[in-house]
Amino acid sequence: MRHEKVDMIFQAAVEVFAESGFDQAKMDDIAQKAGVAKGTIYYHFKSKEELFAGLINEGIEKLIEYADRYIESTEEPVAKFRHLIKAHVLFFIHHAKLAKLLLNEAFGTKERQRHFRGKIREYITLIEKVLIEGKEKGDFNINHTLETASAIFGAASVIVLQKLYHAEDHEVAEMEKDLPAILETLEALLIKGIVDVTKL
Known part of the structure; x- marks a missing residue:
């Protein structure tokens, strides 16, 4: 079963990528919008590219x-x-x-x-x-x-x-x-x- 925080990260990432575009999007902003630590994102995804994929x-x-x-x-x-x-x-x-x-x-x-x-x-x-x-x-x-x-x-x-x-x-x-x-x-x-x- 997928961790619920991954769903939170995905939801936040859609918002941030849509608002800022891939190049300008920051993992800090995604973490803040998801309500998780940036380290939590990197625990599930090695990079912004992997998160987008x-x-x-x-x-x-x-x-x-x-x-x-x-x-x-x-x-x-x-x-x-x-x-x-x-x-x-x-x-x-x-x-x-x-x-x-x-x-x-x-x-x-x-x-x-x-x-x-x-x-x-x-x-x-x-x-x-x-x-x-x-x-x-x-x-x-x-x-x-x-x-x-x-x-x-x-x-x-x-x-x-x-x-x-x-x-x-x-x-x-x-x-x-x-x-x-x-x-x-x-x-x-x-x-x-x-x-x-x-x-x-």
Whole structure:
């Protein structure tokens, strides 16, 4: 079982990294916000880089678990794909600072980029699995499942991030009201682009 202080450190680190960026973030500030000694952070993480990598792991694993819960409720590929898109958008809205942090800072150093790409690939594999299932059942008309899964991840991420970047902190909590418009747009771009029209 993971130590509860690690959760406190992660929560504080998301706040500090989001406010200051990776380079300007200080372990002292993270420790203060987490309510722990700086030595406690170094007990669990050898460096700021390792702490950030831990955040990436945590964030992507939460995203995968969140999406899994949504898609397991149906066996029908088109419905499963719709659930996946909705889960992706809702996760980014509900974890706004983490979402921005992942997609901003993970493209920093080569090491962070490599680690980020590896973790994102796990999530893209989940998307691709849904696409392959739909293709095998004849519901999806696609040739390149991996490239399509990557494009879906990018499109669904960017449309939410665009909203997040233009929203004040107090407005992020109200972003669910934009959910119908976001999902309608993504459906027009993504679902109708890959689904056999006879299946809609």
